Amino acid sequence: MNNQKRVEILTRLRANNPKPETELNFSSPFELLVAVTLSAQATDVSVNKATDKLFPVANTPQAIVDLGVEGLKEYIKTIGLFNNKAINVVKLSQILLDKHGGEVPEDREALEALPGVGRKTANVVLNTAFGWPTIAVDTHIFRMANRTRFAPGKNVVEVEERMLKVVPAEFKVDVHHWFILHGRYTCLARKPRCGSCIIEDLCEFKDKVYPDE
Incomplete structure (x- = not known):
């Protein structure tokens, strides 16, 4: 894919x-950190259901430590891998x-x-939380980057490094949200909604799927 297409996308x-x-609910960097940690191999919806009950009770490091592993488990037991996640969050x-x-x-290391x-x-x-132009590659971004040929890896x-190279600075802060949301609601894994895709004519995916097929 050439850069002109990428910019248009x-x-x-x-x-x-x-x-x-x-789509994760949060009101502070700590709440975001906890929510993202809980979201591994889980949906944002399931995480929000848990944190909507957890955060009014414990939304600071001290409050989480005071709650303890067993106390935290009671709030997040509906989320996959909740035992390990409770240990890690505490x-x-x-x-x-x-x-x-x-x-x-505000430091990667x-x-x-x-x-x-x-x-x-x-x-x-x-x-x-901090507005850095980083690109967090999840399954949706990985699929979209490869399927569209925007930044294959x-x-x-590899996909993250490629995207950091080809995405112009003005788009870097928001691109991972755009790709996640597009992958979640339009560029679906099993049956992409190509007929209703706003970048369908720019996408280089060869096996596009349409409702009447």
């Missing part, structure tokens, strides 16, 4: 959704208290040093 996605936002909360004054650090926080989670926090790191 991004221009259309921006026009369709000028201020994209994550541990990372303690580290934030011990090493960062109870604040979420410090974020990735937290239990349960990998590169993707760090990218989401840096982008969504064999793994998420």
Whole structure:
């Protein structure tokens, strides 16, 4: 795919959704960090149902530590892998208290040093909480980048590096939200909705799917 097509794709996605936002509910960097950590192999909807009950009770590192692993499990037991996630969230909360004054650090290395926080989670926090031009490649972005040929890669790191190279600066802060939302609602994994896609004519996917087929 050439750069002219890429810019047109991004221009259309921006026009369709000028201020994209994550679908995870949060009101602080710490709430976002917890929500993203809980969202691994889980849907945003399931995470929101849990955190909508959790955050009014405990939405600071100290409150999470006070709640404890067993107490936290009661709020997140409907989410996949909740046992390990509860352990990680309590541990990372303690580290934030011990090493960062109870604040979420605006630093990739410090974020990735937290239990349960990998590169993707760090990218989401840096982008969504702090406005960094990072691109967190999840399954939706990986699928879209490869299917459309926008930024093909064999793994998420390759796709991330490729996107960082080809996406112009003016689009970098929002591109991962656009791709996630487009992948979630239009460019579906099994049956993409090509007939209602606003970038269908620019997409280089050869096996497009239409309702009458």
